[in-house]
Amino acid sequence: MNIFVYGTLRDEALRMAVAGTAGDVAPAALTGYSVRPAVGDVAPMIAPDANGQAQGLLLRNLTAEQISRLTLFEDAYGYTLTGVSVTLPGGRTEAAQMWLPPARVQAAPGAWSLDHWQDNYGAVTAQAARAVFAQDPLPAAADLRWQWPMYLKRAWAQAQAAGTDRPAAVRHGAQAGDVAVSGRVPPVGRFFKMQGFEVSHRRFDGSYQGPLPREVLVGIDAAIVLPYDARRERIVLVEQLRMGPLERGEPNSWMLEPVAGMIDAFETPEQAALRETQEEAGLDVTLRHVTSCYPSPGNATDYFYCYIGLCDLPDVNRYAGGLETEQEDLRLHVLSLDDALAHVQSGEIAAGPCVTLIYWLALNRDALRLEFATADA
Known part of the structure; x- marks a missing residue:
């Protein structure tokens, strides 16, 4: 089977991550179509265009395994194969199969740029694909469809970590060869990975x-x-059922925590913080960065960007929050800072980031009170 690719699989790193050498690769074009940006996605779609010509690559002499891996990658998006005739350099035509987007994918204005995608999204997408195809066995297409955003988030986190320049004034200054990792096994888990x-x-x-x-x-x-x-010295805490205390065996696994949410791929921590605060608590806030840290570096890659969200809080004691689309069942509590400190002391507030941020407020409440009194004057 010959396959014509017109979008992200034109990138060699991604193509190698998905299907290895992917057979013989030749430039090809498809008349009567154009490659367009897809609404709400960094990947493109192909659309009929009487005056267009979509540039791409023809993958030939593919093995059954390569076809299976390519099909898994495209099926995760709900794309389906259709027959086309592409033009090779010199004018010769050749029959091929091409993946068409599902009807729900709509084209945005303008032309999609492979160079722009490679510069901004290519390395992370290829890393996510390498993680997918390191699985044994590989996931089913239906599972990969909902798991793919998590692969991208993990790859995005790894890209951010690689660019971290953290001081080593006290700790060991790592040099090349100080650490070697070997014997990786296929990771396990559907949502998070071990x-x-x-x-x-x-x-x-x-x-x-x-x-x-x-x-x-x-x-x-x-x-x-x-x-x-x-001004009022009060905070909002989110209450929800948490799996960590549940699996550890606590009789009450509902926890009081700050607003929290995963950082999407290609999203900044600040963008995620503002988005999550609006989604979970219905609040627009001004961010004040407190710390960025590993909550449990001995056994997890989790990395938290922690903020105070300065705002006017509603004059209520509790209210509901969260998104139904994300199966969130949240209750929001408005507490005085003094009450929150008492709950830390009693142990009712036991989430590490929450304790850290409440203690930070306790240390800085006078400065913040003065800051806002000056702003009001």
């Missing part, structure tokens, strides 16, 4: 130890926001 591997590393005395068997929970970067009314 990754097993072996690690060898330099000891503080200069010797090496390992390989040591290790596992980590591969989570998602998240934005954490504690809404705070500095």
Whole structure:
């Protein structure tokens, strides 16, 4: 089977991640179509265009495994194959199959740019695809359809981590060769992933130890926001059922926490923080960054960007929040800062980021009160 690709699979890194060498690759064009941006997506769609010519690649001599992997990748989006005739350099035509988008995918104005996609989204998408095809067995298309955003979020988090320049004034200044990871096994899990591997590393005395068997929970970067009314000195806490205390065996697994949410792929922490605060609590806030940290670096990749969300809070004690589309069942509590501190002391507030942000407010409440009194003057 010959397959004509016109969008992201023209990128060699993504194509290799999905299907390896992908057979013989030749430039080709499809007359009567144009490649357009898809509404709400960074990937393109192809649309009939009487005056258009879609540029792409013809993949030939594919193996059954390569076809299966390519089909899984496209089926996750709900795309379906159709027969076309493409033109090769020199004018010769050749029959091929091409994936068409489902009817729900609509075209946005303008032309889609492969160069723009590669510069802004290509490396993360290829990393997400490598993670998908490291699974054994591979997921079904129906599962990959809902899992794919999580793969992208994890790949986006890894891209952000790779660009981190954190001081090493006290701790060890890592050098090339200090740590080696080997023996990776296919990760397990449907929503989050548990990754097993072996690690060898330099000891503080200069010797090496390992390989040591290790596992980590591969989570998602998240934005954490504690809404705070500095004039009235009160906060909003979100109450919901949490799986960690439930699985640990606590008799009451409903927790009091700040607003929190995963950072979507290609989204900044600030964008995620503002979006989640509006979605969960119905509040528009001004962000004040407090810290960015690993809550449990010994066994998880989770990384939290923590903020105070300065705002005017409603004159209520509690209200409902969250999105039905995300199966969120949330209750919002408006508490004085003093009451929140008492709940930390009693142990009723036991989520680490929540405790951190409440204590930060306790240390900075006078400065914030003065800041807002000056702004009101």
